Amino acid sequence: MTNWASYIKSYTDYLRIERGLSANTLVNYRFDLEKLTRYLEQNNMNISPVAIEAADLEAFLYHMAPQINARSQARLISALKNFFNFLVFEEYRKDSPMQLIEAPKLGRKLPETLSLTDVNNLVNAIDRSTAEGQRNVAILETLYGCGLRVSEAVTLRMSDLFPQEGFIRVVGKGDKQRYIPLADATYKFIRIYIETIRKHMIAAKGDEDILFLNRRGKRLTRAMIFTIIRQAADRAGIKKVISPHTLRHSFATHLLENGADLRAIQLMLGHESITTTEIYVHVDRSHLKKTIEAFHPRK
Template identity: 60%
Template sequence: MANWTTYINEYQNYLKLERGLSINTIENYSFDIEKLTAYLTENQIDVSPITITEEQIQGFIYHIASLVNPRSQSRIISGLKSFFTYLVFEEYRKDMPMELIEVPKTGRKLPDTLSTEEIDLLIGAIDLTSMEGERNKAMLETLYSCGLRVSELVTLKISDLFFEEGFIKITGKGNKQRFVPIGSSTQKFITIYKEQVRSHITIQKGYEDTLFLNRRGKQLTRAMVFTIIKDLVKKINLQKNISPHTFRHSFATHLLENGADLRSIQLMLGHESITTTEIYMHLDRKHLAQVMETFHPRGSK
């Protein structure tokens, strides 16, 4: 089951650094996956998280149904759905093997999204008198206005900034590149940081082209960005579970709410498949039915 271990470890890192979940919650999620791997081992089913089929997962669900109460069963299914959603989201899998597996209704909460007012409050709470203030402001503005993954933010290069054209070049999952629009106000914050702060840092060899640097002149870690955001959340006493991922999710949510089409959002987020964007946006079939009814000539009766 070594193959499973690798994917589970990556998933745990994602939950911790990009979703900001507690160690206890992460352990619960991992426990659900371990139940599945134990079942596979016991039944000598040799599959990886990438090759396991819907039928094999369904077999496991039937197995646990006879062992645990409906509430526990619901939690295990939710935990597995989260894991396989992550695999689709990261483009390890093309399909979602749990799409048709029903979860008993227990009121699932969607991840927190920030309003534009809350984003302004968070960014407004940054101490601009500190060395890192202008950098943090430029970083959070870029996270939100370009919808970047935190890994894309920390690896962003100066040579990837095409301000005259109004785009930045992003290298995403599997070294796939995309151009994302960047607004003039975000360009201004990056320029201020670059000219007034970054120019005074002693840059370590190999990081000359890295845009956002720590005080030692090296690339920031994802964990550092997470900590910066957590401290700001505490500072304004915001009662939400916020992480770098929240800015990306808010970017996409606000675009959708203001009438952007899914295809455009897909391109900006860098999702290979529109199915990934649907999962990411938590779109249910009701939404798609409304789109059909509103925009298709045969949609409304």
């Protein structure tokens, strides 16, 4: 191939250094761009990123359309647009071949949520008689009680806990820090885990400060937390397909149902834009009615 790898590396370096994007996001961008390079290779199209034209990219997208859903198509088109905009910005190209290509229109997908009863059943389904069980309860309570992303939970450190002040420090997307209120009910389970399990463990080198460890003293993987939640859901008889993100969605939805301000939820979730948080208004439309009843001047 005609130096696609070097251009993709320059682009991902730019995203990492100047935009501060996470390793997971960079992997997704690279994966989408490599779909294009594989297509070019398979079709013996020896075209460089600075020479490829809109017709070539349209043919690629037409080839991919039956293989992926509308949401994945939109992400692929977004990745290509951003990549070629970067090439224009760096003056490798005069214009973007993606300029007139539009992504498919997507409906807003409402997040799956659990009821408070489901959350309680999920936690209660874990066997607390084992060390792993005590840890797993603390993990679920932290994911739900603080609305964490799974990547934030696996990197949470002992030094990020400030129980006296009632906060935890979280490092989110783009290495941005935020402080989230730590409810007494949530910290109770974290404290039990620390005092009965964590303080007696020998942590692996580099993970000495990590809160949640596996039996070998290493930080948990994202996949392991997915497994913990799915096994607990099976035992609790929850039929929905749920993930760590379901607990985060449930955290936000339950706060909104109980009258929390949307801006406060945005700050706790670490959403850069309020429009991302507004999806929870669609989950709980009763919040709109409560707002009118409480604040309309002619109620």
